[in-house]
Amino acid sequence: MKRTNTFDIAPDSETTEEILTRVLDASASLWNKLTYDRRQQFFDGESVWECDGYYDEYVDVLSGATTQQIARVNDTAWRSFFELLNDPEYDPSPPGYWGNQDDGRELRTYIRNDSYTIQWNRRSRLEIRIGMDLKDEYGFGMYERLRLPVRGNPKWRGDSGRLEISYDSVEETYRVHQSVTIDDVEESRSDGSEAAALDLGANVLVACTTTTEEQYLYSGQTPFEQFRETTNAIASAQAKLPDGRHTSQRIKRLYRKRSRRRDHAVNALLRDLVERLEAAGVSTLYHGDLTGVLGEYWSVEANLKAQTFWAHRQCIDRLESVCEEYGIDVGALSEAWTSQTCPECGERDRTRRHRETLTCPCGFDGHADLVASRTLLERATNTTVRPTARPVRFQWDDHQWFPVEGATVTPNE
Ligand SMILES: [Zn+2]
Missing domain, CATH: 3.30.420 (Nucleotidyltransferase; domain 5)
Structure with a gap:
């Protein structure tokens, strides 16, 4: 069954935070562009699945895996919208943007399970893949990942799933939600139906x-x-x-x-x-x-x-x-x-x-x-x-x- 670990990451230098912010902001920019184009297509009566060509624009900042991951989450949102659309009982609206004009983009990203590692110990850390441009700009090695100190402990151990990182502007912290699949040891009191x-x-x-x-x-x-x-x-x-x-x-x-x-x-x-x-x-x-x-x-x-x-x-x-x-x-x-x-x-x-x-x-x-x-x-x-x-x-x-x-x-x- 699926569980979620929630913890914070605390960048240990201004440079680290700057790189992280750029990844989150580029993710939101990708999401919003894709969403904008798809909404235009949708309202024009065109297919929303024709919208591509974003890969090249973001791959060098986000890495290929993260670029694809965000596009996939966006696909999922549209698919569930279309599923509801033909049902006369429902009246769904198309997927929306991360952030708005007053507040700017919402800093957020999704990282695929093979694009990060977490080491849990006294000085726990999360490492995420970043794009080549960022590596060049900040002097990272070819296979080096962005290293982020972790605050907190995992509640669940198991197979790592997708990671969501977002900036919580009230608590001024970077929050991570990691989905984890654990063995069905303790089943809920019902069958999940x-x-x-x-x-x-x-x-x-x-x-x-x-x-x-x-x-x-x-x-x-x-x-x-x-x-x-x-x-x-x-x-x-x-x-x-x-x-x-x-x-x-x-x-x-x-x-x-x-x-x-x-x-x-x-x-x-x-x-x-x-x-x-x-x-x-x-x-x-x-x-x-x-x-x-x-x-x-x-x-x-x-x-x-x-x-x-x-x-x-x-x-x-x-x-x-x-x-x-x-x-x-x-x-x-x-x-x-x-x-x-x-x-x-x-x-x-x-x-x-x-x-x-x-x-x-x-x-x-x-x-x-x-x-x-x-x-x-x-x-x-x-x-x-x-x-x-x-x-x-x-x-x-x-x-x-x-x-x-x-x-x-x-x-x-
Ligand atoms: Zn009555």
């Missing part, structure tokens, strides 16, 4: 229900407050701009800060959730069709805010790549009515929502986002799900998501 569904929202960022009848809620309170504070700061900086000016260094900085903090919380959330799901034996995760509105109960303003916050496509790309690491399939499903359908009796016209609670004339009441994820799961799996235990609620403390003991489900004040 369980499923889960999640619902994205605002007060609660993610509500999730599993067929093992567990429910999770990730509170949006802290991340949303931070997002709102920075949004207000942007607005007041914009108001002070002289006539004819539309932006300033300060405004650009604020935008960057805003999305970095959000990405940090969201990335940590997805990983926390997916690890829990994997431990519960979940092999398929469903999410709602995110192109629609978040629910008729939201005001237009709240809806816009939530959509700005979420950067949906980016979030789903991220979710897909984390799930892939853990061997979990991702499926999209229409979420029409899910947040107002009573899970007990199916009523949807006479249910009422007050704040986060959905009540039904049949006597049911429950957290609306959890109801939505449960209904989505029941539709996706065609089974009845009866969550028994209390939902687990998580709060964000700027570093990690931690379960809040004995908390009630609705802290909406």
Whole structure:
């Protein structure tokens, strides 16, 4: 079964960091170019598989293996998009970019299992292959690899799989996720055929229900407050701009800060959730069709805010790549009515929502986002799900998501 080792790398000189940054940035540049061309082709009704010719441009920086690896991950993203495209139930969007115009490229790469080595000992280190141009420029030998000191210890030992390296700009560190295949010694408590569904929202960022009848809620309170504070700061900086000016260094900085903090919380959330799901034996995760509105109960303003916050496509790309690491399939499903359908009796016209609670004339009441994820799961799996235990609620403390003991489900004040 697949497991993931997570650790940091700490470049021991400015030169090492510079080379690493160039590799990550070139990877993102390759991803974005390929994505841009494929999106153009797709929207023009052409085949996206005709896009090539990137190899020569990147091979001397990234090495051939890494150039191919990134193109392959991009292929996979498009293939899964096309698989969903012909299904009338789904409404997928094409794969998105790493980073955006405000923040620049997201530093990230994927390294194939034969293009790196890790030595685990008191002074652990990771060595990755780099392209000939970088070797020449920095005086590396023909077969020399970039050597990066590792902080942390492996949780799992086994056959090494793909490596993902990305820069975490909030913690200011280079984070590595290594996929590892280990012998099936301790099988999960189920056969891995369980499923889960999640619902994205605002007060609660993610509500999730599993067929093992567990429910999770990730509170949006802290991340949303931070997002709102920075949004207000942007607005007041914009108001002070002289006539004819539309932006300033300060405004650009604020935008960057805003999305970095959000990405940090969201990335940590997805990983926390997916690890829990994997431990519960979940092999398929469903999410709602995110192109629609978040629910008729939201005001237009709240809806816009939530959509700005979420950067949906980016979030789903991220979710897909984390799930892939853990061997979990991702499926999209229409979420029409899910947040107002009573899970007990199916009523949807006479249910009422007050704040986060959905009540039904049949006597049911429950957290609306959890109801939505449960209904989505029941539709996706065609089974009845009866969550028994209390939902687990998580709060964000700027570093990690931690379960809040004995908390009630609705802290909406
Ligand atoms: Zn009912």
